[in-house]
Amino acid sequence: MAQKPNIPKGTRDFGPIEMARRNYIFQTIRSVFRLYGYEQIETPSMELMSTLMGKYGEEGDKLLFRIQNSGDKANEAPEKGLRYDLTVPFARYVVQHRDELQFPFRRYQIQPVWRADRPQKGRYREFYQCDVDAIGTDSLTNELELIQIVEEVYRRLGVRVSLHLNNRKVLAGIAEVIGQADKLVDITVAIDKLDKIGAEGVNKELQERGLSESAIDKLQPILNMAGDNDQKLNTIAEVLSASEIGCKGVEELREVFRLCHVSGVKLDIDLDLTLARGLNYYTGAIFEVKALDVQIGSITGGGRYDNLTGIFGLPNVSGVGISFGADRIYDVLSELSLYPDDMLDKTQVLMVTFGYDELDYALSVAKELRSEGINTEVYPEPAKMKKQMGYADQKQIPFVAIIGGDEMAQHKVMLKNMLTGNQQLVTIEELKSSIQK
Amino acid sequence: MAQKPNIPKGTRDFGPIEMARRNYIFQTIRSVFRLYGYEQIETPSMELMSTLMGKYGEEGDKLLFRIQNSGDKANEAPEKGLRYDLTVPFARYVVQHRDELQFPFRRYQIQPVWRADRPQKGRYREFYQCDVDAIGTDSLTNELELIQIVEEVYRRLGVRVSLHLNNRKVLAGIAEVIGQADKLVDITVAIDKLDKIGAEGVNKELQERGLSESAIDKLQPILNMAGDNDQKLNTIAEVLSASEIGCKGVEELREVFRLCHVSGVKLDIDLDLTLARGLNYYTGAIFEVKALDVQIGSITGGGRYDNLTGIFGLPNVSGVGISFGADRIYDVLSELSLYPDDMLDKTQVLMVTFGYDELDYALSVAKELRSEGINTEVYPEPAKMKKQMGYADQKQIPFVAIIGGDEMAQHKVMLKNMLTGNQQLVTIEELKSSIQK
Numbered sequence: 001m002a003q004k005p006n007i008p009k010g011t012r013d014f015g016p017i018e019m020a021r022r023n024y025i026f027q028t029i030r031s032v033f034r035l036y037g038y039e040q041i042e043t044p045s046m047e048l049m050s051t052l053m054g055k056y057g058e059e060g061d062k063l064l065f066r067i068q069n070s071g072d073k074a075n076e077a078p079e080k081g082l083r084y085d086l087t088v089p090f091a092r093y094v095v096q097h098r099d100e101l102q103f104p105f106r107r108y109q110i111q112p113v114w115r116a117d118r119p120q121k122g123r124y125r126e127f128y129q130c131d132v133d134a135i136g137t138d139s140l141t142n143e144l145e146l147i148q149i150v151e152e153v154y155r156r157l158g159v160r161v162s163l164h165l166n167n168r169k170v171l172a173g174i175a176e177v178i179g180q181a182d183k184l185v186d187i188t189v190a191i192d193k194l195d196k197i198g199a200e201g202v203n204k205e206l207q208e209r210g211l212s213e214s215a216i217d218k219l220q221p222i223l224n225m226a227g228d229n230d231q232k233l234n235t236i237a238e239v240l241s242a243s244e245i246g247c248k249g250v251e252e253l254r255e256v257f258r259l260c261h262v263s264g265v266k267l268d269i270d271l272d273l274t275l276a277r278g279l280n281y282y283t284g285a286i287f288e289v290k291a292l293d294v295q296i297g298s299i300t301g302g303g304r305y306d307n308l309t310g311i312f313g314l315p316n317v318s319g320v321g322i323s324f325g326a327d328r329i330y331d332v333l334s335e336l337s338l339y340p341d342d343m344l345d346k347t348q349v350l351m352v353t354f355g356y357d358e359l360d361y362a363l364s365v366a367k368e369l370r371s372e373g374i375n376t377e378v379y380p381e382p383a384k385m386k387k388q389m390g391y392a393d394q395k396q397i398p399f400v401a402i403i404g405g406d407e408m409a410q411h412k413v414m415l416k417n418m419l420t421g422n423q424q425l426v427t428i429e430e431l432k433s434s435i436q437k
Numbered sequence: 438m439a440q441k442p443n444i445p446k447g448t449r450d451f452g453p454i455e456m457a458r459r460n461y462i463f464q465t466i467r468s469v470f471r472l473y474g475y476e477q478i479e480t481p482s483m484e485l486m487s488t489l490m491g492k493y494g495e496e497g498d499k500l501l502f503r504i505q506n507s508g509d510k511a512n513e514a515p516e517k518g519l520r521y522d523l524t525v526p527f528a529r530y531v532v533q534h535r536d537e538l539q540f541p542f543r544r545y546q547i548q549p550v551w552r553a554d555r556p557q558k559g560r561y562r563e564f565y566q567c568d569v570d571a572i573g574t575d576s577l578t579n580e581l582e583l584i585q586i587v588e589e590v591y592r593r594l595g596v597r598v599s600l601h602l603n604n605r606k607v608l609a610g611i612a613e614v615i616g617q618a619d620k621l622v623d624i625t626v627a628i629d630k631l632d633k634i635g636a637e638g639v640n641k642e643l644q645e646r647g648l649s650e651s652a653i654d655k656l657q658p659i660l661n662m663a664g665d666n667d668q669k670l671n672t673i674a675e676v677l678s679a680s681e682i683g684c685k686g687v688e689e690l691r692e693v694f695r696l697c698h699v700s701g702v703k704l705d706i707d708l709d710l711t712l713a714r715g716l717n718y719y720t721g722a723i724f725e726v727k728a729l730d731v732q733i734g735s736i737t738g739g740g741r742y743d744n745l746t747g748i749f750g751l752p753n754v755s756g757v758g759i760s761f762g763a764d765r766i767y768d769v770l771s772e773l774s775l776y777p778d779d780m781l782d783k784t785q786v787l788m789v790t791f792g793y794d795e796l797d798y799a800l801s802v803a804k805e806l807r808s809e810g811i812n813t814e815v816y817p818e819p820a821k822m823k824k825q826m827g828y829a830d831q832k833q834i835p836f837v838a839i840i841g842g843d844e845m846a847q848h849k850v851m852l853k854n855m856l857t858g859n860q861q862l863v864t865i866e867e868l869k870s871s872i873q874k
Contacts, residue, residue: 003750004532004533004749004750005485005487005488005529005532005533005749005750006485006533007480007481007483007484007485007488007529007533008481008483008484008485008516008517011481011482011483012481013478013479013480013481013530013533013534014478014479014480015478015534015537016476016477016478016544019476019477019478019479020477023477034782034812035807035810035811035812035813036807036812036813036814037784037787037812037813037814039453039456040453040456040457040460041450041451041452041453041456042450042451042456043444043450043451044444044445044448044449044450044563045448045482045519045549045551045563046444046445046448046551046562046563047444047445048442048443048444048445050442051442051444065504065505065506066504066505067502067503067504067505067519068502068503068504068505068515069502069553078505079445080445082482082504092442092444093450095441095442096441096442096443096444096450097450097452100452102828102831102832104817104828106814107453112482114482114483116506125483126481126482126483134817137817137818139817139818141796141800141815141817141818142817144800145815148804152807259797259800262797262800262801263800263801263804264801264804312441312442313440313441313442345471347474350474359578360696360699363578363581363696363699363700364699364700364701367585367700367701370472370473370589373472374472375471375472375473375474376472376473376474377473377474377543378578378582380541380571380574380576380578380579381574381576381578391539391541394539395539
């Protein structure tokens with residue numbers, strides 16, 4: 001036969017087992033979002049190019065998938081593109097619907113996004129994001145709630161995680177006190193490598209990036225910081241005492257830690273000044289979550305933004321949000337074998353028949369079982385026994401109800417437990433209760 | 438401020454209430470699919486153009502949305518397009534994954550599709566389809582099961598429907614016996630108008646479409662057919678007695694009716710020879726479902742295809758499937774006010790506070806409530822009472838727990854029932870049980 005058909009690079013088909021696992025992840029996340037009062041929205045897959053362009057930096061613009069109308073001339077610039085993340089469409093949504101919304105607006109959104117990235121292991125051109133944001137409030141109780149949501153989602157999924165916390169104002173304060181407010185990006189990029197190249201390596205890189213000797217000197221207490229979160233905060237507070245924005249950042253961090261304490265948060269939280277997450281729109285808290293038992297990078301992340309909707313003409317609306325990376329969470333749960341057994345909502349019983357009269361009888365039994373909520377399949381024809389049983393086996397259906405002339409005459413079925421191999425002649429009532437057990 | 442941002446023509450944002458309603462529809466449909474053993478798959482939003490082109494006729498090709506890579510030259514033909522339906526991607530999936538699949542393969546798929554149609558009322562460029570298909574089996578028990586699924590889905594949704602049933606082989610038989618096998622399309626198009634223009638009008642149209650006088654004569658028993666399904670089938674059987682394919686069609690219809698009878702199907706089923714559904718790939722049963730209490734056209738439809746996977750090089754795999762139109766079902770439920778009240782999984786209680794100490798206390802109470810599974814929000818700051826209460830009102834949150842200094846000192850809250858207006862000072866335990874009632 002002809003060559004097998006294929007799908008575009010960087011995209012995936014999801015079969016029944018993958019779908020069951022993905023649904024389990026989405027349901028778990030969704031149920032925690034609901035527990036905190038977040039409501040679901042969906043936005044179109046396509047946005048106007050004017051909504052998307054310039055929001056993700058020059059690199060991001062290049063990674064947008066553009067959509068042609070069939071009517072478009074080949075050399076016309078497409079007016080639409082596929083959404084690149086859920087944050088910009090959310091900002092567009094808030095501005096467009098602001099008169100219908102009640103603020104603070106707590107929304108979640110679980111939808112695919114598309115990026116024309118070079119596909120590689122673990123990086124896809126179509127993947128799902130699960131975003132949760134509270135907008136129209138600058139209260140730090142929202143930061144607390146997002147931390148609680150992270151704690152509860154991973155508790156339910158059974159994944160041990162640590163949450164890395166930083167504050168963009170602290171980073172700005174550092175750049176300010178060392179007299180290099182213009183070099184904020186260089187400083188965070190260098191600090192980001194502390195784990196890998198050590199304090200000396202960072203100092204060298206800072207020098208190369210044009211920081212003055214004295215600026216680098218002033219940075220040393222930060223680079224050599226030790227102790228628990230409180231001790232670190234004290235060190236930072238001291239270094240930043242002359243910076244108004246820096247002090248504000250320290251104060252925000254302290255308050256978030258205090259709220260976590262008040263609310264009994266048990267999650268492992270690390271104050272981590274190396275965390276910057278590259279995104280320019282963060283203005284306060286920055287979050288990142290890592291799995292402790294799998295090497296996979298960040299599985300959840302986000303932060304506070306004071307002016308996300310400003311890009312669409314609605315300034316001064318502060319919000320904070322995080323995004324759960326469904327694909328990486330999927331990989332973590334797979335690697336740690338954390339999927340529950342009963343997640344599949346599988347077929348519970350297959351009706352297997354020896355002839356067409358028995359098939360009629362099987363259909364009426366199936367109807368009764370389904371009316372009790374039992375997931376039931378009828379093998380569609382009286383094929384060879386081996387074939388029908390093989391189907392049950394392959395699909396891992398736990399019970400088979402075998403029907404021959406004798407069973408039918410007695411209004412019974414031969415119930416086979418596919419796990420133990422036991423067979424038993426049972427009435428329809430017994431069949432129901434055996435399966436429901 | 439600047440002009441409000443917007444979304445592309447023919448697309449929609451879905452807010453919280455719309456999402457809750459849509460989820461209710463999808464969940465209902467999904468749970469019935471599972472009851473019959475169908476398993477979920479998802480395919481990528483993008484397919485290769487080679488997969489899509491030529492599958493939907495010339496008109497369909499024009500309605501495909503093409504996707505440009507940013508690297509593509511403007512005059513290069515895009516290699517990818519957005520999926521146009523779920524049937525062709527399913528056929529592609531079956532052929533591509535045939536070695537991993539167990540046949541008969543029962544799958545369902547709930548995903549958006551895109552068509553570059555001219556947008557108008559009720560017609561969108563992005564909309565969801567809910568498809569269910571059994572492939573790799575020509576047993577008519579599959580037709581029965583799809584009819585049962587239709588019956589059960591609409592029973593659960595509370596919508597009265599009728600199912601129109603036809604068979605492509607009967608249509609082919611009619612064309613054959615009147616000696617115009619080449620005019621099958623003309624005949625079905627004309628018959629399709631019987632309701633609107635009557636038998637005389639149809640005859641006139643058939644004449645215009647070039648059917649001979651004698652062919653039209655032979656068609657009259659069909660056009661003037663009356664009685665119940667059995668009587669109609671007898672008429673058709675007589676007219677088609679000389680056509681092998683026609684007899685086969687009649688036999689299939691009789692068997693489907695018989696299976697429905699055996700299985701206690703109560704659904705109103707109309708044998709409807711005017712039903713053709715335009716799609717060329719149907720080879721046996723053709724289904725269409727209409728709501729009885731809303732004028733909206735078909736809300737579910739489908740049929741049997743003997744060679745869907747043939748287009749991808751895997752011939753002779755018979756299947757049958759139907760598609761539920763989520764958008765029209767949404768409109769039907771809205772018009773008939775059939776959404777259940779408890780569908781929203783709403784926030785059950787809002788914590789309202791008079792000061793920051795109370796806010797701390799509210800956070801700890803909220804934690805307790807959530808650990809009992811109660812959806813709880815804390816207003817993020819001790820704003821004016823009117824503002825906080827207004828928030829609860831707007832979001833239709835049924836309970837508010839008001840916390841001032843006195844309540845906090847007594848480890849209690851003032852519980853207000855927003856429906857009755859009653860207020861009561863209660864302990865945290867009483868708060869839990871009041872909400873859970």
